[in-house]
Amino acid sequence: MDHLDQLENDSVYIIREAYKEFKDIAMLWSIGKDSTTLLYLVRKAFYGHVPFPVLHLDTSYKFREIYAFRDRMAKEWHLNLVIAQNKDALARKVGPDAGNKLTCCGELKTEALKQAIKEHGYRAILLGIRRDEHGIRAKERYFSPRNNQFQWDYKNQPAELWDLYKNTESAEEHIRVHPLLHWTELDIWMYIQREKIPIVDLYLAKNGKRYRSIGCEPCCSPVPSDADTVDKIVEELKTTTISERSGRAQDKERAYMMQKLRSMGYM
Amino acid sequence: MEDIPLKLVITGHVDHGKSTLIGRLLFDTGSIPEDKIAEIRQICSALGKEFEFGYILDNLEEERDQGITIDTTQIFFTSKKRPYVIIDAPGHVEFIKNMITGASQADAAVIIIDAEEGVREQTKRHAFILGMLGIRKVIVLINKMDRVGYDQKRFTSVKKAFMDFLNEIGLDAVHSIPISASNGDNVATKSASISWYNGPTFLEALDSFDVQSTFQKAPIRFVVQDIYNFSRRIIVGKVVSGTIRQNDTVTVLPSGEKTQVRSLEEYLKNPDFAETGKCIGITTADKVFCDRGYVFSDPPDMPAVTRQFKANIFWMDTIPGKKGLPIIFRCSTQEIYSKITAIHTVINSSSLELMGLDMDEIKNREVAQVTITTENPVIIEPYTKTPELGRFVLVRDNVSAGGIITEVLL
Numbered sequence: 001m002d003h004l005d006q007l008e009n010d011s012v013y014i015i016r017e018a019y020k021e022f023k024d025i026a027m028l029w030s031i032g033k034d035s036t037t038l039l040y041l042v043r044k045a046f047y048g049h050v051p052f053p054v055l056h057l058d059t060s061y062k063f064r065e066i067y068a069f070r071d072r073m074a075k076e077w078h079l080n081l082v083i084a085q086n087k088d089a090l091a092r093k094v095g096p097d098a099g100n101k102l103t104c105c106g107e108l109k110t111e112a113l114k115q116a117i118k119e120h121g122y123r124a125i126l127l128g129i130r131r132d133e134h135g136i137r138a139k140e141r142y143f144s145p146r147n148n149q150f151q152w153d154y155k156n157q158p159a160e161l162w163d164l165y166k167n168t169e170s171a172e173e174h175i176r177v178h179p180l181l182h183w184t185e186l187d188i189w190m191y192i193q194r195e196k197i198p199i200v201d202l203y204l205a206k207n208g209k210r211y212r213s214i215g216c217e218p219c220c221s222p223v224p225s226d227a228d229t230v231d232k233i234v235e236e237l238k239t240t241t242i243s244e245r246s247g248r249a250q251d252k253e254r255a256y257m258m259q260k261l262r263s264m265g266y267m
Numbered sequence: 268m269e270d271i272p273l274k275l276v277i278t279g280h281v282d283h284g285k286s287t288l289i290g291r292l293l294f295d296t297g298s299i300p301e302d303k304i305a306e307i308r309q310i311c312s313a314l315g316k317e318f319e320f321g322y323i324l325d326n327l328e329e330e331r332d333q334g335i336t337i338d339t340t341q342i343f344f345t346s347k348k349r350p351y352v353i354i355d356a357p358g359h360v361e362f363i364k365n366m367i368t369g370a371s372q373a374d375a376a377v378i379i380i381d382a383e384e385g386v387r388e389q390t391k392r393h394a395f396i397l398g399m400l401g402i403r404k405v406i407v408l409i410n411k412m413d414r415v416g417y418d419q420k421r422f423t424s425v426k427k428a429f430m431d432f433l434n435e436i437g438l439d440a441v442h443s444i445p446i447s448a449s450n451g452d453n454v455a456t457k458s459a460s461i462s463w464y465n466g467p468t469f470l471e472a473l474d475s476f477d478v479q480s481t482f483q484k485a486p487i488r489f490v491v492q493d494i495y496n497f498s499r500r501i502i503v504g505k506v507v508s509g510t511i512r513q514n515d516t517v518t519v520l521p522s523g524e525k526t527q528v529r530s531l532e533e534y535l536k537n538p539d540f541a542e543t544g545k546c547i548g549i550t551t552a553d554k555v556f557c558d559r560g561y562v563f564s565d566p567p568d569m570p571a572v573t574r575q576f577k578a579n580i581f582w583m584d585t586i587p588g589k590k591g592l593p594i595i596f597r598c599s600t601q602e603i604y605s606k607i608t609a610i611h612t613v614i615n616s617s618s619l620e621l622m623g624l625d626m627d628e629i630k631n632r633e634v635a636q637v638t639i640t641t642e643n644p645v646i647i648e649p650y651t652k653t654p655e656l657g658r659f660v661l662v663r664d665n666v667s668a669g670g671i672i673t674e675v676l677l
Binding site: 001002003005006009012013016017019020043044045046047048049051131132134135136138139141154155157158159160161162163164166167168170182184240241242243246256259 | 270271272297300301302303323324326327328329337338339340341342343350352364365367368371372492493495497498501503505532533534535542544545546548559583597598599602655658659660662664665666669
């Protein structure tokens with residue numbers, strides 16, 4: 001097996017563990033490259049099926065292209081798509097311009113997820129985060145508990161030995177499962193290239209710019225790039241000196257913002 | 268260039284320079300994005316500090332404030348030879364379970380020692396744990412050589428003291444290198460200040476490390492994860508040893524039923540074999556009874572089906588482990604109630620001092636040789652034969668202990 005095969009097999013193992021041990025699970029699909037790769041791996045693990053709901057936390061501020069891609073793939077891959085919105089916050093006009101970004105991410109993403117978990121009773125949630133995205137995410141476990149306040153007790157995480165993952169949760173908790181934790185950005189793109197996984201074309205350069213990381217339109221900036229195909233993105237990433245999330249506002253608003261967001265339940 | 272990353276854990280006593288070493292290595296090899304360096308520079312100047320290499324890894328506010336690593340982290344970097352996953356492990360005794368979490372994912376290890384302070388409690392404990400986790404070869408770095416005036420005598424005496432300890436626990440130091448992580452001496456480039464040392468730099472030593480190859484000719488071990496019935500019955504699991512092929516005759520354990528592999532199932536593919544590490548689906552010629560935790564094997568070389576074995580365990584729970592109390596045993600996909608039926612020896616994991624023979628309990632951070640008895644038969648092997656069937660955890664709410672099977676009792 002080559003490197004991509006190893007990554008793929010380790011992820012498939014984790015996905016199957018989560019499904020077997022927790023049953024009432026859902027996966028978060030941000031429609032970005034990572035969670036779309038995760039969705040592809042889920043279909044691989046279950047022979048073309050996606051045997052649990054696919055959850056989109058819709059802040060209503062996503063790119064038009066994201067919504068179009070979501071609806072097209074949901075149909076094509078027969079997804080049980082659950083769209084979660086914090087309707088109350090949206091009615092209060094919470095957004096990136098009103099108030100600070102910590103509040104906006106917290107209300108429209110974390111709170112929306114809280115509501116969805118409460119409503120549907122999911123015991124575990126699959127997410128496509130990776131260690132190399134952010135130093136805080138690098139500290140994560142594959143199976144990571146959150147309490148009922150959604151808090152991540154990052155100072156006292158349970159031990160995780162070999163591939164013997166946490167398979168119980170107390171009534172107060174849900175488990176975050178991270179099957180892509182060990183992938184890098186370059187791995188993801190090489191895998192997308194090899195497997196021909198469909199992606200939102202915001203990642204491809206237009207007029208000398210492309211998005212390396214996508215989320216809500218007001219808080220994402222494109223980076224200079226001429227990579228207008230997946231092949232060119234792979235080449236670009238082999239030599240870049242700019243970090244992946246340099247265009248993401250919530251990572252740098254102020255020191256430790258990502259840590260604060262995550263300790264409160266952010267992804 | 269090789270394409271499979273070497274997973275390397277960096278261990279050692281608190282404040283001996285693990286995070287600084289990794290930060291330095293990444294910095295000197297140009298592996299850190301420019302905006303990341305600018306961000307750290309900004310944070311350090313705001314805190315009135317010099318550029319702090321450790322901040323590249325220690326991302327938690329608490330870690331930077333206190334200047335220590337709390338939890339294990341992983342970072343990726345690529346040398347001219349191959350990619351690496353560098354696992355930073357906390358050196359503080361409080362965070363030993365985080366160190367073990369990191370070390371359990373590693374193929375190889377580095378132990379770093381402060382030249383001034385010499386070998387300390389966690390230096391030894393970490394080395395001991397590495398040995399328990401099955402790692403045999405380590406690189407030893409004697410750090411902060413600048414603080415001892417790059418003195419060869421100091422290097423030799425620290426090295427000698429530690430080699431004696433490594434010998435005792437059966438670990439092999441493939442290189443011992445004098446470095447200064449904060450100055451960059453012998454990390455990625457040869458040091459002009461340490462002219463008496465002719466060996467490789469840390470980076471050269473890493474690149475010369477041999478990765479253990481998997482044994483594709485080893486006997487078949489396929490552990491069952493689940494049974495799917497989406498359109499037809501598929502037994503899914505992982506090949507943890509050997510290669511399984513279509514039409515192979517296999518024995519299903521623990522029942523001992525024999526059957527043939529009718530097909531290997533992978534989405535949109537028709538593989539005729541599955542090698543070690545592969546997660547695959549299987550359909551069998553006969554309708555055999557099978558469930559999670561079952562193991563497919565091939566005679567005559569099969570794992571044991573037994574209720575009793577001897578093991579070395581490392582206790583990492585503030586509540587001690589008591590002889591005779593039920594505790595969950597997990598090994599690959601098997602999970603069952605068990606009891607520690609004898610605690611033969613208990614050892615302090617740092618001093619290696621024998622705490623007692625035939626004890627009734629094992630306390631936090633102690634290592635013990637025990638006999639474990641399971642409620643029903645389990646499918647196991649010594650760790651040295653098939654690691655996946657020879658390593659286990661003991662679980663209450665969370666993992667209380669990790670262990671390695673040393674002897675199967677029939």
